[in-house]
Amino acid sequence: MAIILKSKKEIDRMRRAGLVLRDLFDLLVPKIKPGVTTGELDAFIESYIRNQNCKPSFKNLYGFPASACISINEEVVHGIPSSRQLREGDLVKIDVGALYEGFHADASRTFWVGHASAAAKRLVSVTAKALDAGISKAVPGNRVGDISSAIQTVVESEGFSVVRDYVGHGVGRSLHEDPQVPNFGFPGQGPILRVGMTLAIEPMVNEGTHEVILAEDKWTVKTKDGKLSAQIEDTVAITEDGPFILTR
Template identity: 55%
Template structure:
């Protein structure tokens, strides 16, 4: 069952989403050559404690970190480590919190210093595909209209959509129904209704869409070793159009 949120519940979700956005912005400002993902993870956990919120991911299914930190060819669910980031890397950070019983969830991919032009284009297209998916999250549309908008944006630019991981509903649980693939024909699935809250998250590869899982059982990497980008927002479907709950 897809859970519709009341106006009062949306107020709580806006609060959680704002905190996610603020901490992600602080993390973005700290990403530079020489910094480690372990340092970023510790910073994010300290910010959660300071703001009296709970990290959404730490302990979830046994995941051991506050942020998912996935550089370069790592697609999602990467482990923090003590390897200094280098000029030309990219870093995807997926991060969420729980506040007043509700989840917020968002992701960004950030260049580490100057990056190659084609990698910069990958980031721009992935972020644009998220915006196009969000634009379809209007009352009366079908769920797959979001999926199709993402896929169409990505594939016309020559990039590929990861199939193994998808977006999801969100609210009192981190993962609620419905699942939201980043691919598919339009006009399919349930109609979007006011009060739906969705985490839309394109994960886009420069090369093949195929991924494999590292021995840690969590980290997904591109099968061909080429870079991947990940952007995500938690949004609400409202009578006035989509509202991004994890925007500053």
């Protein structure tokens, strides 16, 4: 599949979807508390997205049964919402997409429930720092590997590891487009970044090993060693003026 460049009008549509996600995450903060179920969060997410004249990108994608991936603690990505209740200290990753007038935006945030441990907060902080480092390299003339290397450098310098089995990606008319955007790699490698490219950049950072396993539900991805994982994602457009974060 070729890399698809977006027009300004198309990027404006993605920005509209991105703002819906930005506002959604703000609204979720007070709802993420002990006792609430991941299914209740998913129902709120779907209702909010639809009320903003958008559609939830994940619903029924590849057969996924919900509007958001909600993954807890050692779960890395693709957790299925259910009757599971959040508990004090949980680390909760919410990954969600919105489709507006034929164009997707994709983003995720990591929250903690109540009082998190210092180690959990540090993991989230480093993940955010790594994402920002990757985004800073999303400029015309650079290569995808420059983004990947910047993320990996931040993560590993702090003693954490980046997941290698799952990566970021292009996004636009389809939720998943070329190119792949790994969170590890070497500068100067991969496709050249050009004005009009739109990327979902999403560090998945593990407290321990980078190795992951697939749960029995065939969706939820977990750390192999059972240690914590964090994920933060933004959709970013490559512009002449540098990276334009569509989901902030």
